[in-house]
Amino acid sequence: MPLAMAPFGGWGALAAFLSLLCCRGSGEKAFEGPKQLMVGSGEFQFINCTASCTDPKRLVLETALNKTLLESQTQWKLFKVYNISKDEELLCSSTCGGKQETKVFHITVFYPPKQVLLTLSPTSVAVGTLFTIECRVPAVAPLEGLTVTLLRGTEILYNQTIVGTALSPQDAVVTHNTTAHREDGLYNFSCEAQMDLRSRGGGFVHRVSDPQRLEVKEPVPNNQTVIIAIVIVLLLLFVTFILLCFVFSQKWFRGRTGHYGVYATWRRLIGSHRAPPL
16 A cells, blocks of 8 residues: 655645645745654655745755655745665755855654554454464664554454554564354454654555455364263262162161061070071
8 A cells, every 4th residue: 555645745745735835825934844854764755945025045954764755936945855764864054145044944754654563363263262463563763653453354353552662673473363264254353554754744554464264164063072971970980889878788687687686585584405497
C-alpha cells in the first residue's frame, strides 16, 4: 500500500503549495508550511523557503542532503530534499533590507511498517483447544504511532495500540491466545498494521500480512483419560470382589457356628459323649 503523506508533507505539501500559488492575491503572505516534519526513512520531503520581503537579496536552503530546486519566484523557492535517513535540521536563509532572516525545519525520521508477519501456532488444532496468533512488525518507529489488529476473516479478534517512545527501529510483537472453534477452519486469519503520524507532520501507512489458514480437527480421546478410566473400572471390580468374598465368608462362618452351637446344646442335655448322628 502506498504511503499517504500528511498535509504539507511530501506530495501533499507540493499540492497545497501549488494550489496556493494559483489562488492567492498579490497582498497575501506566501505559503510556508510547518516547521516540524516527519519523513519515512529514505524518503523525500518538499521544503518551501519563503522570505518576509517581496525582493530578498538572498534566499537559500542550507543542508548537506541532496536537493533539487523545483520552482522559484522572487519571494520563495520550492526544494525537493532526497534520501532523508536520519533526523535533520534544514535552514532557510534570506536577506531582507540588509537583515538576515532564518527559518529552521526540524525533520524527524520514522520507520513505517514495510512487512507484517503472521504466525499461527500450532497450525493444526482440535476443537476446544488453545492456539496462539502472533503478529510481528519488524523494524518500526516510533511505536506509539502503531496499531496492530488481528483478524479472522473480517472479524476483529484483537486490537492493540503499541506503547513506546523509542525513536530507534525495533520489532513490534502482538500475541493473542484463543480457543479453536469448528468454524475457524472456514476463515483466513490475517494481521494489519497501521501507523498514523499525521498529527505530527508525518503520514499514514497501512500494511496487511499474507493470510493464514487454520486446520481444525474433531477432538480425539486422550490416552491418559482412557488409562484413568480403565484403572477406575479395575478398582471397582477389585472392590466388588472383596465385598463378595467378605459376604460369603460371613455366611459360611455363621453357618458353621450355628451347627456347632446346636451340637453343644444337645450334648449338655443328654450327657452323652457320642457325636450326634449327622
